[in-house]
Amino acid sequence: MTSVSFAGPGDEPIVLDVTTPAAQVRVPTTRRYLMCPPAYFTVEYAINPWMDPTQPISTSLAVEQWTALKETYERLGHRVETIEPQPGLPDMVFSANSGTVIDGQVLGSRFRAPQRAAEADHFRRWFLANGYRDVVMPERTNEAEGDFTWTGRYLLAGTGFRTDPLAHSEAQEALGVPVISLQLTDPRYYHLDVALFVLADDLIAYYPDAFSPGSRRVLRRLFPNAILATAEDAACLGLNAVSDGRHVILPVEATALADQVAQHGFEPVFVDISELRKSGGGPKCCTMELRD
Incomplete structure (x- = not known):
């Protein structure tokens, strides 16, 4: 076992004890992301169990945490595009919910909650203004990368609370990739x-406990060597993480998950998303990947 030190969000060292087989060499690839500054971030309604409008919110702290996340991506060599935030849309910072991009084709979003509905058209206009022509807006409720996760081979598609299960077949038609449905x-x-x-x-x-028994069997079949997160790591939104193939950006509290990630040859990179988490979001929620 080897002790490995990683930088935390304030550059303080975080030490993990890991055993990493020498053969596991992970190579990062440069990514392009779309993010939205949380200039109007607040919690003024509750559309998930994390949101409590009676609790104090610091917009300035949310901006500080978001900026640190953006700078982390840039420090790792990734390109970050930004979209202009809009007043009255406090959750627009969670850009992952507004589009799924694979091979330059875009499937937009249709939100279940009326409070977020207007976000979809702002992102649609951004795509068109930035050279995307294959932009499909869905007929079914579809919260984009919130429920669509591209593995490089399959589009894993969640349903149960937000995205309509019929949106899964709509995504397959629009994006031309095989879709695997999973029940939350x-x-x-x-x-x-x-x-x-x-x-x-x-x-x-x-x-595992976030999924139905059948979906757990599907995941075990497709990914028999998957990392299984603890309840504690799930509860700090540790799985709302972003990987570039080597570096894994995840919340600073997710130490057990980081330990497992490091054992598989990846490098954990910690960020503080405590303020953004009050709205039920983390690093991935703030990050739409533009796969051109």
Whole structure:
């Protein structure tokens, strides 16, 4: 066993004890992300169990945490595009919910909650203004990368709380990729991206108790070597993480998950998303990947 030190969000060292086989060499790939500054972030309604409008919110702290996340991506060599935030849309910071992009084709979103409905058209206009022509707006409720996770081979598609199951076939037609439907059962993990994330083409991490028994069997069949998160790591939104194939950006509280990630040859990179988590979001929620 080897002690490995990683930088935390304030550059303080976080030490994990890991055993990493020498053969496991993970190679990062440069990514392009779309993010939205949380200039109007607040919690003024409750559309998931994490949101409590009676609790104090610091918009300035949310901006600070979001900026640190953006700068982390840029420090790792990734390109970050931004979209202009809009007043009256406090959850627009969670850009992952507004589009799924694979091979330059875009499937937009249709939100279940009326409070977020207007976000979809702002992102549609951004795509068109930035050279995307294959933009399909869905007929069925579809909260984009909140419930659609691209593995490089399959589009894992969540349902149960937000995305209409009929949106899964709509995504297959629009994006031309095979879709695997997964049933979410715990309202705390209302989107797939708070219950599962992709580390590399051959590996995912997920919280089994967030899924139906049949979906757990599907995941075991597809990913027999998957990392299984603890209840504690799921509860801090540790699975709302972003991987570039080597670096894994995840909440600073998710130490057990980080330990497992490191054992598989990845490098955990910690960020503080405590303020953004008050709305039920984390690193991935703030990050739409533009796969051109």
